[in-house]
Amino acid sequence: MTKIKQICDYLNQNDNYLILMHGSPDGDAVGSAYALCRALRALGKKADCACCDPLPRRYSYMTDGVENTNHNYEHILTVDVADPKLLGGLRKEYGDRIEVAIDHHASNIEYAELSLVRPEAAAACEVIYDVICDLGVAIDKKIAECLFTGIATDTGCFKFSNTTAATHRIAANLIEKGIDAGEINRIMFDTKSFARLDLERRVIEKMEILDEGKIAVLVLTAEMQEGLTPDDLEGINALSRQVEGVIVGITLREKEANRFKASVRTYDPVDASMICRKLGGGGHIRAAGCELKMPFDEARSTILAAVREELSK
Ligand SMILES: [Mn+2]
Known part of the structure; x- marks a missing residue:
């Protein structure tokens, strides 16, 4: 069985998830976590997101409407986290309980029971995109905004050398969900305090x-x-x-x-x-x-x- 199929089976069979991001969260961390959270909720599952640091305000369009329910978390997932060290203050509570890690860092130390690590992916959001598609969840506009943000930020607005044809294909599919890519890019790249x-x-x-x-x-x-x-x-x-x-x-x-x-x-x-x-x-x-x-x-x-x-x- 492929890794992605194993992960989808696991996500389908269980419930009560907590999705962890790395500290100093970037667009890919927030986008991955909230896209997956929204997809799991669309499947009727309970899922929340957590980070040891506050999320930058300009990411609020991704998190709006996904308030944490603080239920009893049974299964701990990470996205875009190469090493449990990066969980900061959340490591103590959850570091030993991570069942699934979805990531794109070649330096991922495979700390989870089940790891899906694709170093060829420009962003964790590219991997999450595949997971959500395989789960059979329809990508709505909000999920598409999250995934696009992660891909745009980790590729420096599609200009770093990690940007591949697959990156652009996924982004094109996301734009077809009706997102305003220009506005997301303006917030992420052209606006400074x-x-x-x-x-x-x-x-x-x-x-x-x-x-x-x-x-x-x-x-x-x-x-x-x-x-x-x-x-x-x-x-x-x-x-x-x-x-x-x-x-x-x-x-x-x-x-x-x-x-x-x-x-x-x-x-x-x-x-x-x-x-x-x-x-x-x-x-x-x-x-x-x-x-x-x-x-x-x-x-x-x-x-x-x-x-x-x-x-x-
Ligand atoms: Mn990343």
Whole structure:
């Protein structure tokens, strides 16, 4: 039996689901969770969604009308979660109970009893699309909005190299459900708060360009993040890679004193996940991250050493 058939049988045979997202949820995490939740509810099942962090406000069109019922959850699912570590504060309660994981990260550590991991999928939402189709649930406009959002955000509005013909075919099918793709893309890609624009100005002011222009380093100190929402901060690390000639962009974000989240964005041929895996993290070939529990200067030199080692290959 194929994995997807096993997952659909499992979803059909059981009830009372809780769908977990990773912390700092992005469009793919929210889209996957809410699309699956809506599909399970359409099957007459009980299903809720949970995340350790608040969901950014601009995703509200996906979550509207799907308030949690807080029933007794019998079965725990994850979507777009490569490792239970990413569940943050929800890991303790649910980390050992995950029955099904639906994901697209090659770095998925197969922590669930049943894992459906497709690294060739640009977004977890592509995999969820197939699951929902196989479940026989008709994709309505709301489900289509969720899935389209995840695919659009994880492909940088269909411009990253992970975008395939299959990505466009699925998106085309979703657009045929009557969604306003232009409006979703406007909210996701062309709208910024003033606080965000001002943050970009300050980040660019401090940007370092190293190694003959191949490496860019961005720093987000705790002070710079004061008063900003997760919406304002999301995707800020993409700035590093926009500089001509840069093939590795590093963002060091201070989470608390002596604790930094390093995000690495790369261009061909540098493998971001290899860099971050060396430091206990993981991710995709072009986008990965790790946590560094050390003072700033040490965090900066540690991640730079790992990047330079990979660059010299
Ligand atoms: Mn994803």
